[in-house]
Amino acid sequence: MADNVFIAFQNNAEAQPIIEAILEDNPAAVANESPGMVKIDCPGRLVVRRETVEEKMGRDFDLQEMHINLISLGGNIDEDDDEFVIAWNT
Amino acid sequence: MAKAKRLGLKERYSLMTRGLDWETTYQPMDEVFPYDKYEGIKIIDWDKWEDPFRLTMESYWKYQSEKERKLYAILDAFQQNNGQLNISDARYMNAVKLWLQGITPLEYAAHRGFAHAGRAFRGAGARVACQMQSIDELRHAQTQLHAFSHYNKFFNGMHGFAHLRDRAWYLSIPKSFFEDAMSAGPFEFVTSISFAFEYVLTNLLFMPFVSGAAYNGDMATTTFGFSAQSDESRHMTLGLEVVKFMLEQHEDNVPIVQAWLDKWFWRGYRLLGLVGTMMDYMLPKKVMSWKEAWEIYWEENGIALFHDLSRYGIRLPKYHEVATKEKTRVTHELWATLYQYGNALGLHTWVPEDEELDWMSEKYGDLFDTMYRPRLLFLREQEQAGNRYFNNRLPMVCQVCQIPVFYTEPDDPQKQCVRIVEWADTKHHCCSDGCADIFNREPEKFVQSLIPPQQIYRGDAGGARDIFEYAEWLHLKKDIDTGEYNGSPDHQNWEAWQSQQPTPQANSDEAA
Ligand SMILES: [Fe+2]
Ligand SMILES: [Fe+2]
Ligand SMILES: [Zn+2]
Numbered sequence: 001m002a003d004n005v006f007i008a009f010q011n012n013a014e015a016q017p018i019i020e021a022i023l024e025d026n027p028a029a030v031a032n033e034s035p036g037m038v039k040i041d042c043p044g045r046l047v048v049r050r051e052t053v054e055e056k057m058g059r060d061f062d063l064q065e066m067h068i069n070l071i072s073l074g075g076n077i078d079e080d081d082d083e084f085v086i087a088w089n090t
Numbered sequence: 091m092a093k094a095k096r097l098g099l100k101e102r103y104s105l106m107t108r109g110l111d112w113e114t115t116y117q118p119m120d121e122v123f124p125y126d127k128y129e130g131i132k133i134i135d136w137d138k139w140e141d142p143f144r145l146t147m148e149s150y151w152k153y154q155s156e157k158e159r160k161l162y163a164i165l166d167a168f169q170q171n172n173g174q175l176n177i178s179d180a181r182y183m184n185a186v187k188l189w190l191q192g193i194t195p196l197e198y199a200a201h202r203g204f205a206h207a208g209r210a211f212r213g214a215g216a217r218v219a220c221q222m223q224s225i226d227e228l229r230h231a232q233t234q235l236h237a238f239s240h241y242n243k244f245f246n247g248m249h250g251f252a253h254l255r256d257r258a259w260y261l262s263i264p265k266s267f268f269e270d271a272m273s274a275g276p277f278e279f280v281t282s283i284s285f286a287f288e289y290v291l292t293n294l295l296f297m298p299f300v301s302g303a304a305y306n307g308d309m310a311t312t313t314f315g316f317s318a319q320s321d322e323s324r325h326m327t328l329g330l331e332v333v334k335f336m337l338e339q340h341e342d343n344v345p346i347v348q349a350w351l352d353k354w355f356w357r358g359y360r361l362l363g364l365v366g367t368m369m370d371y372m373l374p375k376k377v378m379s380w381k382e383a384w385e386i387y388w389e390e391n392g393i394a395l396f397h398d399l400s401r402y403g404i405r406l407p408k409y410h411e412v413a414t415k416e417k418t419r420v421t422h423e424l425w426a427t428l429y430q431y432g433n434a435l436g437l438h439t440w441v442p443e444d445e446e447l448d449w450m451s452e453k454y455g456d457l458f459d460t461m462y463r464p465r466l467l468f469l470r471e472q473e474q475a476g477n478r479y480f481n482n483r484l485p486m487v488c489q490v491c492q493i494p495v496f497y498t499e500p501d502d503p504q505k506q507c508v509r510i511v512e513w514a515d516t517k518h519h520c521c522s523d524g525c526a527d528i529f530n531r532e533p534e535k536f537v538q539s540l541i542p543p544q545q546i547y548r549g550d551a552g553g554a555r556d557i558f559e560y561a562e563w564l565h566l567k568k569d570i571d572t573g574e575y576n577g578s579p580d581h582q583n584w585e586a587w588q589s590q591q592p593t594p595q596a597n598s599d600e601a602a
Contacts, residue, residue: 003390003393003394003397003398004390004391004394005394006391008297010316010320034298034301034377034378035301035302035304035305035377036300036301036303036304036305036312036316037297037300037301037304037316039297064143064145064149064153065153067143067145067153067157067320067323067324068153068156068157068160068320069320070319070320070323071296071297071316071319071320071322071323072293072296072297072319072322072323072326073323073326073327074293074391074394074395075394075398076142076330076398077142077143077327078142079099079142079143079144080098080099080100081098081099088394088397088398089398089401
């Protein structure tokens with residue numbers, strides 16, 4: 001099985017729709033909660049899609065707004081206007 | 091409604107950041123950038139540098155100012171509502187003291203280091219990334235000082251972090267780590283701090299520990315901790331980018347980078363032993379043990395990263411298996427060390443309560459029950475009999491990591507691990523094979539380390555003749571700032587506040 005990539009957010013109201021969108025778009029992703037934060041692990045590759053986040057938020061969303069509530073991540077990043085991808089190349 | 095047509099992020103970013111630098115003509119480039127070649131790293135094409143986040147300066151300021159607004163709104167509310175009363179127990183504050191004394195100065199050192207590295211790189215992409223990180227790190231130092239200044243009004247030992255930083259024996263552990271990095275070349279500096287420390291290891295600090303701060307009711311630390319960590323994702327990706335960039339640019343770079351990864355993995359791991367000890371011993375309410383954090387953030391996430399790098403010919407860092415073997419011991423051995431040298435620490439130490447010992451048994455199993463629990467119970471018995479144990483001398487510390495030479499052999503938890511290294515007819519002590527290797531690779535550098543106990547005994551600590559005079563020179567008051575927690579003014583104040591008695595004056599220090 002591919003190694004996990006991960007992304008973690010502060011567990012607050014602003015990050016909630018982002019977390020929901022990620023879990024919807026990445027069926028293999030698993031959210032682990034600990035006090036104050038949520039860490040999402042996913043084998044091999046994880047994508048954050050702008051459109052899904054906008055649907056959950058009910059407003060326009062710039063993927064770079066993620067920086068405000070992002071805690072950490074593990075994996076190589078590729079980012080454009082529509083998608084933010086974390087992946088291992090192996 | 092159709093959105094106004096605009097450039098995509100990738101084009102926008104490249105227009106805003108590329109082609110803005112130039113080749114110097116009055117002076118040769120090698121004179122203008124004298125430090126980015128001597129480490130032996132070969133760069134063929136600086137334009138191949140990729141910025142994973144594609145954050146322009148404009149967006150950088152926009153998001154950073156939003157983070158600051160949120161942070162300070164919470165800090166204001168925290169102060170107005172006497173947030174210090176919401177922590178789980180006053181013992182918790184000692185983790186905060188260690189953070190203020192040991193970690194906050196590293197943020198400032200990182201600020202300086204990245205300013206220097208940014209100036210040293212001739213590639214504009216790397217320069218901009220270092221500049222942003224330098225500004226972030228200054229922000230981290232400042233927000234931590236602002237957050238902690240409220241606690242300084244109520245708890246002892248927080249009055250003189252800057253004075254302590256250059257004088258306290260145990261703070262030479264974090265200080266020497268950063269000074270080793272800052273006195274290296276720019277590529278090694280970024281590899282050590284952004285990659286080995288921030289990408290591979292600081293998740294262990296900012297994720298489980300800050301989550302622990304949240305669990306222990308410390309809103310101030312949680313807030314600045316996670317706010318700082320949001321910058322950290324950028325620093326981590328800078329670290330990964332610089333490593334991949336070096337590896338892709340020239341095959342001759344591979345062995346150099348590997349040697350740095352070996353060195354800085356071990357140095358970072360040794361430094362993080364302090365954080366592990368904060369997690370296991372200084373959080374009255376426990377979130378995750380050091381062992382569990384090691385398993386998640388190193389054995390799972392860290393190793394995944396090295397698998398990814400294996401396509402460049404990079405292997406796992408040397409002695410990673412030793413670090414994994416030690417995961418059931420490190421924090422217990424280090425706490426015993428801090429406990430006994432408590433008369434020369436700007437924080438309190440104690441024997442954990444029964445419930446906490448049970449938690450440790452559950453997390454650490456047999457080894458804890460056979461080796462560490464009996465020792466802790468013995469120390470508690472001694473303390474209750476009015477015979478609190480202090481080792482009123484100073485320890486021999488490792489020539490490389492500066493941690494007391496108190497850890498045990500990787501395969502024998504009953505045997506002290508000491509390695510003696512020699513160079514130019516002098517002998518030096520190391521705590522481990524990892525540190526001995528680091529010394530042997532750069533002996534000319536490490537023989538120059540100032541080793542605090544030696545300096546103190548030579549009279550270079552204001553002429554102090556014993557540990558008590560030394561503590562005075564640190565501006566630490568005996569049994570107020572130092573020593574046992576039980577019965578300390580912090581402890582008494584806390585009990586009084588909990589039982590709603592009139593608030594005693596907490597801080598006897600004139601210094602603010
Ligand atoms: Fe920082
Ligand atoms: Fe950082
Ligand atoms: Zn050492």
